[in-house]
Amino acid sequence: MAQMPALIPKEVEIQRLKKIYLMVIALGSIAASVEVDNFVDGSLHQTSIRDSAFTPAHWWLYSHFVALPLGWGAIAIYDRKVPILRGPNNSMNTGLKMTILGYLATMFTIGINEMWHFWFVEEIFAVPNHWMFNMGVVVAFIGALAYVVRVYARLVELGAETPGENPYIAEMYKMALEGKLYSRAIP
Amino acid sequence: MTLPKGFGSAGGEGATSADVERMIGRRVENMTGIITLAYIAAWLATFAGTAAGYFYYPWAYPTNSGHFAFIVLTIIESIGYIFCIKVSEEGTRKNSNVLMTIVLGSVAVGTLLIAMYVGW
Numbered sequence: 001m002a003q004m005p006a007l008i009p010k011e012v013e014i015q016r017l018k019k020i021y022l023m024v025i026a027l028g029s030i031a032a033s034v035e036v037d038n039f040v041d042g043s044l045h046q047t048s049i050r051d052s053a054f055t056p057a058h059w060w061l062y063s064h065f066v067a068l069p070l071g072w073g074a075i076a077i078y079d080r081k082v083p084i085l086r087g088p089n090n091s092m093n094t095g096l097k098m099t100i101l102g103y104l105a106t107m108f109t110i111g112i113n114e115m116w117h118f119w120f121v122e123e124i125f126a127v128p129n130h131w132m133f134n135m136g137v138v139v140a141f142i143g144a145l146a147y148v149v150r151v152y153a154r155l156v157e158l159g160a161e162t163p164g165e166n167p168y169i170a171e172m173y174k175m176a177l178e179g180k181l182y183s184r185a186i187p
Numbered sequence: 188m189t190l191p192k193g194f195g196s197a198g199g200e201g202a203t204s205a206d207v208e209r210m211i212g213r214r215v216e217n218m219t220g221i222i223t224l225a226y227i228a229a230w231l232a233t234f235a236g237t238a239a240g241y242f243y244y245p246w247a248y249p250t251n252s253g254h255f256a257f258i259v260l261t262i263i264e265s266i267g268y269i270f271c272i273k274v275s276e277e278g279t280r281k282n283s284n285v286l287m288t289i290v291l292g293s294v295a296v297g298t299l300l301i302a303m304y305v306g307w
Contacts, residue, residue: 009207018215022222022271029267036259040252048247056240056248060256160278 007083014160016082017151020075024148027071031144034064034137045123053114062110068140069103076100084154095150098143105136153177215275219283222275223290226268230294233260234301241306250306261298265291 008016041057048055076096079085087093092100109132116129125134155161156173163173237257240248268291272283 009210011207012210015211015214018274021274022215022218025267025270025274026225029263032263033260036256036263040256043252044247056237056244056253059240060236 008081010158013082013084014155014158016078017155017158017160020078020082020085020151021148021155023071023075023078024144024151027068027075028144030064030067030071031141034061034068037061037064042125050117050121050123053117065103065106065110069100069107072096072100072103072140072144085150093147093150095143095146095148099140099147100143102136102138102140102143105139106133109133109136149176216279216281218275219272219281219286222268222271223286226264226271226290227294229264230261230297233257233264238306253306254302258298258302261294265294 037057037060041061044055044057076092079093079096085093085096087097091097109129112132113129116127117123120127152161153173153176156163157177163170234257237253237260240256241250241253269287272287276283
């Protein structure tokens with residue numbers, strides 16, 4: 001297994017990657033809370049339609065979309081201490097970039113949403129002001145998954161995590177670390 | 188290995204174990220206390236948030252809905268708490284299972300009591 005050269009001592013890198021992992025778990029819990037509130041918000045709108053921007057289900061939903069981009073931004077600040085997580089041209093990791101952009105999109109959509117609802121009380125899922133919520137969250141989830149897999153793969157590479165005991169899964173990890181998981185060169 | 192400014196000795200020699208410890212700062216396996224406090228704070232904030240809902244907007248957010256949300260969120264937070272402790276202590280000799288059992292048990296009882304007696 002090709003191991004990337006270490007730019008910082010191994011023990012330091014493992015500790016930093018685990019701190020990133022803890023932050024990701026906290027933000028993952030917040031993201032799970034968004035999913036729950038999706039139903040709460042939906043049931044509120046089915047019963048009381050829309051009264052104002054300040055009903056409890058909206059406090060709950062909107063506060064996440066402020067907390068999530070800020071939390072992932074905090075990860076981006078800490079992330080600079082781990083050289084292996086740099087993105088193209090020494091920029092931010094691509095997965096992390098997607099996550100922050102996705103959640104920022106949802107954050108700004110709150111404003112668009114409230115402006116729309118000033119004139120229209122229609123609350124079905126598919127009205128245009130809601131599109132960006134859904135697309136932003138999907139982009140953010142995809143980016144977060146890519147980032148978490150990168151952090152996890154590096155922990156495996158450093159020997160701090162054990163990949164799956166199933167030999168088929170272990171082989172997939174090995175190929176992913178070598179950049180060959182989706183290569184056409186592998187029959 | 189290139190070390191950040193202020194680490195290692197002059198002359199470009201490698202990091203000593205003291206340097207490594209300084210670069211690490213507080214180790215994740217020693218963060219059990221702060222993680223536990225953060226979990227309890229998050230749980231209390233969840234109660235406060237849902238309570239604000241059913242005390243101030245009972246017509247839009249009945250107590251039943253508030254307690255349902257409170258219970259589901261408590262479960263989500265508890266799973267996050269378990270993951271955090273397990274990730275921070277894996278690979279070390281530390282073991283906080285007793286602390287986690289006490290904290291999670293107390294939160295479960297507290298959640299049950301709140302759901303039965305508050306806001307009705």
